[in-house]
Amino acid sequence: MKIMVPVRRVPNPDVKVRLKKDGTGIETEGVNFLVNPFDEYAIEESVRLTEKAGGDVFLVTIGGPENEETLRAGLALGAHRAYLVTVPAPLDSAGVAQLLAAVYAQEKPDLVMAGKQSVDTDNNQAAQMMAGLLGIPQACFAYKVAVEGKTATVQREIDGGLETKEVALPAVITADLRLNQPRYASLPAIMKAKKKEVKKVTPADLGVSPVSRTRVLGLSAPPPRKAGQRVASVDELVEKLINEAKAL
Amino acid sequence: MSILVIAELREGDVRHATYPAVAAGKKLAALLGTDVDVVALGKGAKAAAERLKDFGPKTAWWSEAAGVADYTAEGHAAALAALVKEKGYTAVLAAATTTGKDLVPRLAALLDAGMVSDVIGFAKGDAGTEYVRPMYAGNAEARVAVDTPVHALTVRETAFDAAAPGGMAGAVAELAGVGEAAGAKVVGYQFTKSGRPELTEAKVIVSGGRGLKDAAGVKLVEELADLLGGAVGASRAVVDEGLVPNDLQVGQTGKIVAPDLYFAFGISGAIQHVAGMKAAKVIVAINKDEEAPIFEVADYGLVADLFKTVPQLIEKVKEVKAKA
Numbered sequence: 001m002k003i004m005v006p007v008r009r010v011p012n013p014d015v016k017v018r019l020k021k022d023g024t025g026i027e028t029e030g031v032n033f034l035v036n037p038f039d040e041y042a043i044e045e046s047v048r049l050t051e052k053a054g055g056d057v058f059l060v061t062i063g064g065p066e067n068e069e070t071l072r073a074g075l076a077l078g079a080h081r082a083y084l085v086t087v088p089a090p091l092d093s094a095g096v097a098q099l100l101a102a103v104y105a106q107e108k109p110d111l112v113m114a115g116k117q118s119v120d121t122d123n124n125q126a127a128q129m130m131a132g133l134l135g136i137p138q139a140c141f142a143y144k145v146a147v148e149g150k151t152a153t154v155q156r157e158i159d160g161g162l163e164t165k166e167v168a169l170p171a172v173i174t175a176d177l178r179l180n181q182p183r184y185a186s187l188p189a190i191m192k193a194k195k196k197e198v199k200k201v202t203p204a205d206l207g208v209s210p211v212s213r214t215r216v217l218g219l220s221a222p223p224p225r226k227a228g229q230r231v232a233s234v235d236e237l238v239e240k241l242i243n244e245a246k247a248l
Numbered sequence: 249m250s251i252l253v254i255a256e257l258r259e260g261d262v263r264h265a266t267y268p269a270v271a272a273g274k275k276l277a278a279l280l281g282t283d284v285d286v287v288a289l290g291k292g293a294k295a296a297a298e299r300l301k302d303f304g305p306k307t308a309w310w311s312e313a314a315g316v317a318d319y320t321a322e323g324h325a326a327a328l329a330a331l332v333k334e335k336g337y338t339a340v341l342a343a344a345t346t347t348g349k350d351l352v353p354r355l356a357a358l359l360d361a362g363m364v365s366d367v368i369g370f371a372k373g374d375a376g377t378e379y380v381r382p383m384y385a386g387n388a389e390a391r392v393a394v395d396t397p398v399h400a401l402t403v404r405e406t407a408f409d410a411a412a413p414g415g416m417a418g419a420v421a422e423l424a425g426v427g428e429a430a431g432a433k434v435v436g437y438q439f440t441k442s443g444r445p446e447l448t449e450a451k452v453i454v455s456g457g458r459g460l461k462d463a464a465g466v467k468l469v470e471e472l473a474d475l476l477g478g479a480v481g482a483s484r485a486v487v488d489e490g491l492v493p494n495d496l497q498v499g500q501t502g503k504i505v506a507p508d509l510y511f512a513f514g515i516s517g518a519i520q521h522v523a524g525m526k527a528a529k530v531i532v533a534i535n536k537d538e539e540a541p542i543f544e545v546a547d548y549g550l551v552a553d554l555f556k557t558v559p560q561l562i563e564k565v566k567e568v569k570a571k572a
């Protein structure tokens with residue numbers, strides 16, 4: 001089975017971002033960048049699927065040359081090879097989806113396993129858009145994936161529980177957090193990843209000129225919460241909730 | 249020119265999130281000087297359209313055709329794309345529920361529409377309609393412009409008050425020519441029934457984190473929630489332990505909530521958790537670590553062992569209730 005995994009480079013999600021003073025973006029000075037966590041779940045699931053049945057897992061990232069580092073980190077988790085589609089400036093999810101669809105058209109994978117959302121933009125769009133552009137089925141927010149022949153059965157995390165959906169392959173699946181526990185890259189795996197193939201292509205090589213359909217005009221800090229207070233006891237807490245906050 | 253709001257059905261009923269979405273649609277329509285239509289697809293859609301026609305749309309569309317009877321992104325996006333193209337809607341929106349998040353991007357692709365997720369506000373600006381949305385786990389608010397003729401949106405349900413009925417009743421009309429859901433079918437659901445309100449609708453939420461330790465800790469949270477008629481929430485750590493169902497997870501990648509009162513017991517206050525609950529009016533935190541970041545967003549913080557203090561709190565609330 002051939003599986004395509006789109007991966008995004010994101011600022012470390014456990015560190016609070018700092019906004020540039022002029023609101024044009026975030027400070028990247030001193031920030032370390034990682035593989036989008038949801039994409040790690042997608043890589044892990046894909047590697048497991050091919051460990052059982054054999055196959056080829058290839059990563060695709062769209063971004064600047066620095067994204068090669070992101071790909072190497074993903075390759076160290078067990079993917080076999082990768083594409084780096086270099087673009088001069090970041091694209092929105094619609095632009096990303098266009099390029100992902102173009103790589104798909106060249107490679108014709110059996111399955112696309114993406115992350116459910118980028119933790120920087122929180123868009124949650126690119127995979128569904130890619131499926132829409134290609135006219136293939138999708139199964140988003142996967143909790144469990146089983147592939148049999150030309151069908152994937154996916155349990156999806158939905159409000160209030162789980163939905164079980166069958167999709168005909170090829171299809172796009174997106175990984176949610178309970179899908180698996182991604183492995184840590186071992187040192188030998190990291191060494192091996194350095195030698196794996198990273199194919200660098202441009203949008204022109206793929207025959208598309210991707211365009212963003214949205215523009216971020218500016219970023220600002222959200223309104224801060226007013227400072228809170230410490231209470232010394234449950235009695236004081238309840239008294240304040242009743243008389244001060246009028247919340248009980 | 250007008251705006252299409254996608255209703256969400258669950259087992260034949262209109263889900264609550266539809267009403268804030270309708271309100272957002274009406275607000276956007278007022279800003280642009282146009283009107284709103286709504287559309288309901290799936291089992292129960294006709295009754296849903298009959299109901300929703302009283303909430304201000306010009307037309308309430310519906311279809312219960314086989315290809316849309318169960319919700320699938322494939323079937324619904326295809327039917328909706330056809331409707332948007334035929335009627336020339338300039339904006340299409342749904343609530344940012346798991347269904348809206350699954351559906352709207354696919355629809356956007358079919359319409360070649362730019363999309364903004366999780367919209368919390370909008371205004372007219374130099375770039376046309378400018379949408380406001382959180383990014384970076386809620387640590388930034390972005391103003392976003394859309395450069396395509398059709399705008400596709402999901403709206404955060406807690407950012408808009410639910411629409412109320414009123415005004416002239418709209419027309420009810422069945423969609424014609426609805427096709428199949430190509431390559432996809434739903435084979436079953438497992439819903440967790442709890443009898444408690446949904447997180448996104450609850451006035452009070454009692455949430456617990458890893459500090460709860462085990463099922464006995466979860467019981468404490470449930471007891472207080474039930475006493476206050478509230479919902480139970482959790483951090484990801486508790487969901488990962490399998491102590492509560494996944495859809496009780498509050499946070500960046502779980503539910504975004506905005507209750508009047510939010511209790512956080514044994515939750516450290518990671519960026520991803522805070523992203524989901526900092527819109528609460530009043531936040532109470534109990535944590536034994538005085539350095540825990542949750543205290544930075546809490547209105548009332550108690551540095552204490554939750555196993556000692558939450559039972560006290562339960563007793564105290566019982567007393568207060570008995571007096572009232």
Ligand SMILES: Cc1cc2nc3c(=O)[nH]c(=O)nc-3n(C[C@H](O)[C@H](O)[C@H](O)COP(=O)(O)OP(=O)(O)OC[C@H]3O[C@@H](n4cnc5c(N)ncnc54)[C@H](O)[C@@H]3O)c2cc1C
Nearest residue numbers: 457458459483484499500501502514516520521536537554
């Ligand atoms: C991609 C991604 C997405 C994520 N999305 C979410 C999300 O949507 N929601 C979410 O919640 N998390 C999310 N997380 C996880 C998040 O980063 C944290 O790991 C998680 O929120 C921590 O949960 P916690 O506060 O319960 O546990 P911990 O951080 O372990 O905190 C436990 C707290 O309990 C306190 N405690 C322990 N015992 C007691 C006691 N007896 N009495 C009082 N206090 C006690 C401790 O002092 C501590 O502060 C995400 C992570 C990633 C990578």
Ligand SMILES: Nc1ncnc2c1ncn2[C@@H]1O[C@H](COP(=O)(O)O)[C@@H](O)[C@H]1O
Nearest residue numbers: 006007062114115117118123124125126
């Ligand atoms: N620049 C990118 N390059 C490759 N894949 C991406 C990129 N951006 C997003 N994706 C994929 O699409 C998913 C959803 O992204 P988003 O729409 O940005 O939330 C991510 O989890 C990735 O799998």
